[in-house]
Amino acid sequence: MKLFKAVTGVTLSSVMLLTFASGAFAQPLSQVSTGTQGASVTLNGQTTYFSGSQIERLAQVNNVDPNSLREAIEAGPDADGKFSPFSKLPRLDNGISEAQLVENSKQKLSSTGESLIQPAETSITSSQFASTTIGALAATTTTKSNQDSTAYNATGNNTANGNPPKLGIVAVHRVKDITSGSTSNSPVIPFGTVLNITNVDIYLPNSGYRDIFTVDDTGSGPNRTSYWIDVYFGTDTTSAINYGVTTVSYTY
Amino acid sequence: MRKKKYVGISSIALIVIMVVLFFSMKNAPFDDSSNQSEEQAATVTTETINETEEQTATTTNEKNNDKKSVTAMEALRLGYSEAKKQTEEEPLLISITSTDDTSIPQERSDGADGTRDAWNLEFGSKKGNVLIYIKIDNGVAITTDVKKHDKNLLEKGHYAISDIQIDSSDAVKQAVEMGMKPGNPAISDDWIKGYHFTIGGYNTDPNSSKTRLLLRVMGISPNSPNRENESLRMSIFFDAQTGEVVSATEMTGYDKDGNTMWKNIELKH
Numbered sequence: 001m002k003l004f005k006a007v008t009g010v011t012l013s014s015v016m017l018l019t020f021a022s023g024a025f026a027q028p029l030s031q032v033s034t035g036t037q038g039a040s041v042t043l044n045g046q047t048t049y050f051s052g053s054q055i056e057r058l059a060q061v062n063n064v065d066p067n068s069l070r071e072a073i074e075a076g077p078d079a080d081g082k083f084s085p086f087s088k089l090p091r092l093d094n095g096i097s098e099a100q101l102v103e104n105s106k107q108k109l110s111s112t113g114e115s116l117i118q119p120a121e122t123s124i125t126s127s128q129f130a131s132t133t134i135g136a137l138a139a140t141t142t143t144k145s146n147q148d149s150t151a152y153n154a155t156g157n158n159t160a161n162g163n164p165p166k167l168g169i170v171a172v173h174r175v176k177d178i179t180s181g182s183t184s185n186s187p188v189i190p191f192g193t194v195l196n197i198t199n200v201d202i203y204l205p206n207s208g209y210r211d212i213f214t215v216d217d218t219g220s221g222p223n224r225t226s227y228w229i230d231v232y233f234g235t236d237t238t239s240a241i242n243y244g245v246t247t248v249s250y251t252y
Numbered sequence: 253m254r255k256k257k258y259v260g261i262s263s264i265a266l267i268v269i270m271v272v273l274f275f276s277m278k279n280a281p282f283d284d285s286s287n288q289s290e291e292q293a294a295t296v297t298t299e300t301i302n303e304t305e306e307q308t309a310t311t312t313n314e315k316n317n318d319k320k321s322v323t324a325m326e327a328l329r330l331g332y333s334e335a336k337k338q339t340e341e342e343p344l345l346i347s348i349t350s351t352d353d354t355s356i357p358q359e360r361s362d363g364a365d366g367t368r369d370a371w372n373l374e375f376g377s378k379k380g381n382v383l384i385y386i387k388i389d390n391g392v393a394i395t396t397d398v399k400k401h402d403k404n405l406l407e408k409g410h411y412a413i414s415d416i417q418i419d420s421s422d423a424v425k426q427a428v429e430m431g432m433k434p435g436n437p438a439i440s441d442d443w444i445k446g447y448h449f450t451i452g453g454y455n456t457d458p459n460s461s462k463t464r465l466l467l468r469v470m471g472i473s474p475n476s477p478n479r480e481n482e483s484l485r486m487s488i489f490f491d492a493q494t495g496e497v498v499s500a501t502e503m504t505g506y507d508k509d510g511n512t513m514w515k516n517i518e519l520k521h
């Protein structure tokens with residue numbers, strides 16, 4: 001009888017331990033059903049796979065359609081030679097507030113576990129020195145508020161400004177992309193302009209947080225705001241995808 | 253007798269002139285005063301504009317006279333000294349870039365000797381606990397922002413001054429020998445006015461996250477047509493640690509989608 005009790009006790013304990021270890025109780029409440037197929041992309045000989053549940057979660061956090069996201073990942077680099085799936089996807093019109101999307105941004109982690117976006121005022125502390133734009137010493141400062149930002153990986157191509165890419169650069173629309181009737185291929189913000197992001201600091205893979213970026217590329221963001229920026233994320237595809245769409249404000 | 257006659261005629265003429273003047277003033281329109289004011293205003297305005305233009309011209313000339321330009325290495329040393337004031341850590345360079353000072357008229361000759369009056373620099377520490385932004389304006393280094401992070405998650409600095417073995421003054425000479433032209437400030441769409449310079453770590457290998465320290469000279473391609481809207485740009489990259497030319501490229505135009513097209517320039521060894 002004692003032996004029976006002991007065996008039963010051990011068995012029950014093992015079942016409970018296995019249940020906890022399987023993570024059944026660790027799933028977030030907002031976990032969505034996995035009706036979407038997985039997708040993979042190969043850049044520079046390296047393949048990155050995203051499972052169906054990962055894609056659904058990314059779509060939910062960034063408020064885009066999961067199937068469109070999967071297709072955009074599968075499509076690989078665009079005509080510009082950039083891999084920037086979120087720049088092509090419209091946000092869903094389903095009543096999710098900007099505040100909720102900002103809250104969602106806190107869940108965005110790099111491939112090595114760092115939070116990709118941090119509010120500018122927390123964690124990173126500015127010293128007593130004035131925080132000013134260090135771009136061209138222009139007489140006036142331009143502010144662009146509530147603009148979309150996405151992240152891209154390059155595929156060996158130089159930037160539209162003729163340079164090998166480097167962390168700290170961004171791509172912007174061409175003038176013709178946002179101006180009806182225009183044929184100008186010039187960037188909407190001139191190359192070399194330094195943008196000072198005012199609301200968040202962005203974690204760049206294998207590098208660290210920064211809030212100063214230089215315009216050195218153009219890109220295609222047909223569903224993004226007029227002064228959208230596409231942040232160069234080097235070769236880290238997972239981090240770029242996890243960055244999704246993030247609202248930024250900046251000055252130059 | 254004749255004298256008296258002349259005095260009489262003169263007196264009559266004087267009286268006639270006075271009478272005519274009197275009537276012409278009396279019959280003058282009512283809005284004469286406003287016309288006069290407009291006239292006065294116009295005069296004042298013109299004077300003011302002329303005065304302002306004169307003042308502006310004077311100021312501009314003064315600025316041009318005061319324009320103090322430095323090479324990349326000079327800017328780097330100035331920036332380093334300023335960065336040292338902000339941290340006990342050793343400031344290591346992330347990047348340095350010449351920029352346009354739009355408060356002063358740009359000239360085609362800007363950068364032709366490797367010097368510019370405005371530079372932006374970024375320094376970090378080896379640990380990643382501090383990030384310092386500095387600008388050089390007319391030979392003066394100014395800290396524009398300092399960021400600190402307790403968990404050492406800021407972008408790290410990489411390069412010491414001693415890592416850089418070529419200055420912009422030497423690089424631009426070689427660039428000019430290779431045919432690079434200065435950007436024309438009259439073309440507003442061109443961001444390159446004169447010659448521009450950057451030193452920083454570039455991702456030259458798409459299969460690696462490692463960077464290579466390069467000095468870039470940017471200007472206009474000798475094959476660029478004399479267009480009014482946008483010129484065709486040219487870049488030459490030097491290995492900053494050896495001074496050797498790594499690559500040179502020139503823009504050839506745009507493809508049907510509006511993407512810039514570039515071709516490599518064959519290097520003479």
